[in-house]
Amino acid sequence: MSVIKKKKHVSKKNKKAWRKYCDIKDVEDFLEDQRLEERIGKFETKPDSELFVVDTAGDEKPEVTDVKPLSLKQKKRALLNQTPKCFEVLLPTSKVQDPNAKRNHVNPVGTKPTALSKLTQKRRFEKGAYVKKVELVRKNKKIALAKKRKAKEIEKTFKKNLWGDELPEVKGIPSTLCDDFVSQEAQLHNVLPEKRLRPKPPPPKTVATRAAxxxxxxxxxxxxxxxxxxxxxxxxxxxxxxxxxxxxxxxxVTTKMFSKVTAQDKENQWREEMSAGLPQPHNPATAPSDEETDNEYKAINPPVKNKKKDHKARRKQRERIEERERLKREKIEKKKITDIYKLRKLQSSISAKEKLQAELQAKRTAKRQFISATAVPALNAHKPxxxxxxxxxxxxxxxxxxxxxxxxxxxxxxxxxxxxxxxxxxSKLMMKKKKRVKSYFKPGHKVTEQDIEKYVQKMKGKKDPKKTVIKK
Known part of the structure; x- marks a missing residue:
């Protein structure tokens, strides 16, 4: 006897409660089946040849023949014609058509030219930046055509295997991998080791020849x-x-930059710096006497009187300022006149300086070219x-x-x-510092007083007896 469960009533006023207590599994299964049919197609639209297989063999049992098992090399060779697992994701699996066949192209945000970008483009066009870019594109096209022409000339050499398969198969790359989206690294990764392409070694560096x-x-x-x-x-x-x-x-620039100071001067300077700001001890020699002060009170900051300038003082001040400005203007005008007469001299000095600079620049360029042509190749960080x-x-x-x-x-x-x-x-000469080994005396029950005296005399004979340690 089956027990009938009592229906549980719950509140469904929130979206969270609807998701928790509503069973929508049938709706999800229906939508999943619908998406699957959109991807792989419906059974009504598929032909019978895809759904059914005609059995032509019947009940006859095939003859069992001894088949030699394939070797590991042959199995790998058979897998070359298949698409790799890593590239199956890139292949299209959905059969859903685009609902809008005539879709308009929408420019992304920021592609529309602004007033500032138009002004910048105009300035670049006036400077000739686009002309340089066009010339660079033409130059690159010429280089690409020259490379292509050179490659065609190389292909004319009779080095192809006329009795083999196509060129990718000869190199070991399967035809299934010779697609646009497959990189060269992935192609070479799937090639057998015995047919894998090897990169060419770099050409040897040119070394300047010198006499032995x-x-x-x-x-x-x-x-x-x-x-x-x-x-x-x-x-x-x-x-x-x-x-x-x-x-x-x-x-x-190293040793003589610093002045030598004696130990006493250094100590006095340190004491003076450390005692700055501290109350100084009472010294009767430096203290002011009563006769000098005369018991009269004197303020540290005496009061300042606000004395106003009269009309005469202000007029004199204004006249001095005007006279100073007049002399300054006269000096400027005089300098202008003298500069006009100096133009010829300045022109000759500038031309002489430019000529000297051009000669020096030519000498530096020639020297730089000579050094670069005869320079020793930098094999490491050290200089010869x-x-x-x-x-x-x-x-x-x-x-x-x-x-x-x-x-x-x-x-x-x-x-x-x-x-x-x-x-x-x-190479660089590396000198290792010798460690100073401390000598110790290991006492024992067989050591006598004579042995200790001999060791002490031996230590006294050394240059630096302070470094020795004697255990007693």
């Missing part, structure tokens, strides 16, 4: 002439003066070492190869030469 061994100065010879040795000596002197000037400049001028002391000049003494290291010279020519990356 730089020609040394003639004054470096073991038996140079007097003039050549003096020329080399002059170059070394100029280099040393330049380095001394640089060192003096660094010393001037600058070559120091070689010099043989006059007392060490021997005159023959037997008694000559070498001043440079051949291995180091070749290593720095490779760095200056850009064959090796410039």
């Amino acid at each position: 061994i730089e020609t040394p100065h003639p004054g470096v010879s073991y038996n140079p002439s007097y003039q050549e040795h003096q020329d080399l000596l002059q170059e070394v002197v100029q280099h040393e003066e330049k380095m001394m000037k640089k060192e003096a400049h660094l010393n001037r 070492p600058v070559r120091e001028p070689d010099l043989v002391d006059p007392t060490q000049l021997s005159g023959d190869l037997r008694n000559i003494t070498t001043n440079t290291n051949l291995l180091r010279d070749r290593f720095e030469s490779l760095q200056r020519r850009g064959a090796l990356a410039a």
Whole structure:
């Protein structure tokens, strides 16, 4: 016996209550079926060939043949002709037609030109910005046509596989992926590894060629002439003066900027700064005596009298102001006359200055081009070492190869030469600081007084005995 539930009466005065207590499942199912029919079509409109299948085999059982299972490679190759799962979302599934076939195009907000935008466009047109843009478009079109022509010339080379499939299939890209919305990365991702395209390596960087061994100065010879040795000596002197000037400049802008103060002056200055604003102690030497004050009261801020200027003082003040203005105007007029006579001189000085600036600019441009053409490629952040001028002391000049003494290291010279020519990356000498190891005395039950005395004497013999710690 089924129990009949009592109908529950609830209030439905709010929209929330209607949603909670109303059963609209049948309406939702009907609407879902209607949307499904709109997407895939109704059964009445579909032909019989899509709904029914004609059974031509009958009850005959097919012959079972031994089928060799496909390998993993063959399975992957069979999947190439299918559309990938990631691109199935992009394919259209709905069959709902647009209700308004003749839909008007509506411009988005902000596309309508305003008065300010029209004025800006007019100014740009007068300046010639649009003419430059048109010229740039023409230039880009010419470059694109040249690239296309060059690509066609490359295609004329007989490198195609005449006995294979189409070009995408030869490269390993399936024809199902050769669509407009499929990116090149996605195409290459679905290509088999053995047919995947490899990117071309970048071309090698051009390195400025330099001589392996730089020609040394003639004054470096073991038996140079007097003039050549003096020329080399002059170059070394100029280099040393330049380095001394640089060192003096660094010393001037760092160490000598700060004045030296003794410890006593520093303490007095600190005491004076810290005691600023505090009540000073009574000093009878600096205190005013009774004789000077004479027991007379004097205010710190005496009263000010509001003394008015009379007519004569105001007239004199007005006359002084007018005279000052008259002299100022006369000076301006005089300067105008002198400037007119100076026009020719100013014109000549301006033209001379412009000529000098043009010459300097040409020199800078030539120097910049020379440096860029002969610059060493930047292989890392460090700069190659600058070559120091070689010099043989006059007392060490021997005159023959037997008694000559070498001043440079051949291995180091070749290593720095490779760095200056850009064959090796410039390196930086890193010096590690040695840690100061503290020595300790580990006492034990076998240690005697003589061992302790020996250790104490050993520590006293060191340069810095304060660093040693002795455990007792």
